[in-house]
Amino acid sequence: MTDLDYFFDPKSIAIIGASDTLRFGYTTTKYLLNSKFKTYPVHLTKTEILGHKSYKNIKDIPDDIELAIILVGNKHVPQAIKDSIEKGVKGIILESAGFAETGLDKHIKLQDEIVEIIKKSKTRVIGPNCVGISNFSNEFTTSEVQFHRVVKGDISIVAQSGVLGNVFIDWGSSQNIGFSKSITLGNKIDVDEVDMLQYLNDDPETKVITVYLEGTKRGKELMKTLKKMKKPVLILKNGRSDIGSRAVKSHTSSIAGDDRIYGAMFKQHPGIFRVDNFYELFNIAHIFSSQTLPKGKNIAVVTGSGSLGILACDEIKRQGLTLASLSEESVQKIKKIIPDWVSIGGTIDLGPSQGTTLIPSLRVLFNDTNVDAILFIFTVPRGPLEEFEGFGEGIQMGFQLLKRLSEKSNKPCVVVSFGSRWVFEFIMNIASKLNIPVVERIKHAVMAFRMMYEYQQSLAFQK
């Protein structure tokens, strides 16, 4: 196993191809030069970059360099790598594109050339064709992450694609999903998902790992590594076999075959879960990271809308979970709170007077030993939330109770919010302070409960 800390907390950095104009790399250059990280710009012609002395070559820097970030045009990359190795860097993040991903012969050859160069060294390389690393705890990044807008947490990301280095972190943060580390791997001429899974498995700041995979060159090692993971891993894998070859003609049966092999590989290991899209990936990771594991598969539903409660029942069934069957004592208590309530298992329709029925209903459900997890469907429209004083306060009290009961009873809870973005943010702002996850889809909440239950089962089995 390799210690790759220098990629996440480098003692000194050189940016080869540092940019002070509005092109690729400008944001990274500007951010790092003005950060606490000791950073040296390297540029062929400029002697100064954004007020910092610039060097013609990395070898001219009068200091040890631990990490080189390479941003130069593809044809300059082999020399930049040679120079970096000679300088004695431990790691290189090679962001430049224009290699095997284009599918053009000349670019494939260029990539082969750099593979040959690094083979002879001990220097580790991430890339090419990537946006590198972000570490949310020390705020080191080679990507365009805006840390003042990002939510810090314990979800880490391993991805081939650059879009996960910023666009989906932006999205996650606007949903209050907190991240720890993100790694985009690009064409993977050296460091790959196996290395990073091993690294994150031992990373104390990572609790849940999310992976976006387009293919692996080390199937056996990936299988072995997945088997050893001590943390839940959520994987999104698309239908293609390898991003290295972009000359995809169509979705042929051979690719579908590949996909079945991946599917089988993921299924062999409890704790490895496959999802279908980016929203599932991060919402489920969010629930995994913030909630305790359910001890059983009995889900109770508290809902402001009967129809959405029914759709939740459909989803619980679809995921192979069970609608909780409340104890007779709970049924009697709920009937006192909501006189018109009719027992349909564990679904409590709060009715029009949610303000008075929510809190006592939650007490009953969390205390019922037949309930393992609680799904709360929030459906109050913007109008009354804005108009009626005390409504917001009442909801805040409800959520505080939710948190206390969830901790005391050691049962997970997820809120699904329906309505305008304003309502979603209203609820998210309350819930985020209590670390209660809020999602927009019933499906994501119930899928998370299913996976968490399976994970809990696999842990119990290992004991």
Add this chain to the structure above:
Amino acid sequence: MTDLDYFFDPKSIAIIGASDTLRFGYTTTKYLLNSKFKTYPVHLTKTEILGHKSYKNIKDIPDDIELAIILVGNKHVPQAIKDSIEKGVKGIILESAGFAETGLDKHIKLQDEIVEIIKKSKTRVIGPNCVGISNFSNEFTTSEVQFHRVVKGDISIVAQSGVLGNVFIDWGSSQNIGFSKSITLGNKIDVDEVDMLQYLNDDPETKVITVYLEGTKRGKELMKTLKKMKKPVLILKNGRSDIGSRAVKSHTSSIAGDDRIYGAMFKQHPGIFRVDNFYELFNIAHIFSSQTLPKGKNIAVVTGSGSLGILACDEIKRQGLTLASLSEESVQKIKKIIPDWVSIGGTIDLGPSQGTTLIPSLRVLFNDTNVDAILFIFTVPRGPLEEFEGFGEGIQMGFQLLKRLSEKSNKPCVVVSFGSRWVFEFIMNIASKLNIPVVERIKHAVMAFRMMYEYQQSLAFQK
């Protein structure tokens, strides 16, 4: 066929159970009393409601009343209905709950009692257990819709559930989805989805109809009506047979059986499309209502991210559509715009310099006769959008061109935006002025293209 205009544009209104305190009905009372609609409050004890003279009984009002809105407690409903009928109202919107939906014998009997009363009259009744009607063009509503926040459009909603009367309209409006009319039907003791489908089929303000159905009591009439529809109808139907009975024990095979019958019914009629959740329902309706129908099933993809482009290809395949195969002329033109571009059918990865590649790429795609529809995947993060002057302007120009080319070539176009909510709203604000739909899911865009293509095929077949 019945003319139900008095439900949507009543000449005079009585609110029985008008409320000037913060309880159910308060918002409706306050809104209608201060609106252009001639409205009279009716209350058993109060002589004045929110500054308006109140009447003890609807029969005391010295004016003809076309529509009665009933908000009183369930046990007062039979008398309120009798009085309304005696007054000679054409329609009643019965919002009160506490009838068959609770599953309790006494409530089922109460509902039967009102069914008997209305049977003998010509008065039509919507409800009970609903939030009634909203008409977005004249701003009449019996629900909690806030018209100043709502986007007006030509999508209408027929739903059993009240949650569609406000919560999902809130949501739709925050996604720039425009509505025409919404009807929540509740327990459907009289007016049902068949009546409303017939009404909306002839409504000049409705272009696309969305339906949330939990069950029908008039299967044959529904089939006949669906067959006659001149507009696309999107249906969300959950697994349950009838909302009237809430004593659902579990999802039994008999209910699954029902669901198969509904599925088969919907499939028999081209122009009727079944969806799986509320987000699909409204996003697809939005695309249907704003875009021209594709003439073929060849979809071109313009994307800022290779990975998302690949996921789009997966989805195009999954929906039974085809990735457009560009003409040789187009291929040569694209290669001049993006030198490293490699032909993988109709997917154009704009690369890092989207600012210069987007506009010429769009020109090529819209002009290619092998392309029937365009999917544009937008993935610029917030940072550069905010920081670089002229970026927003460039995007605006791109979208204007998109609109012009789409109209000129008569090909539909959908934008999928990935990233933070800020980015989504940035793009939506530009696109909404041009009536270009922006959605968050590749799946919704591609499903819409598939349904629109099928709809176009069925229209062509009828000619």
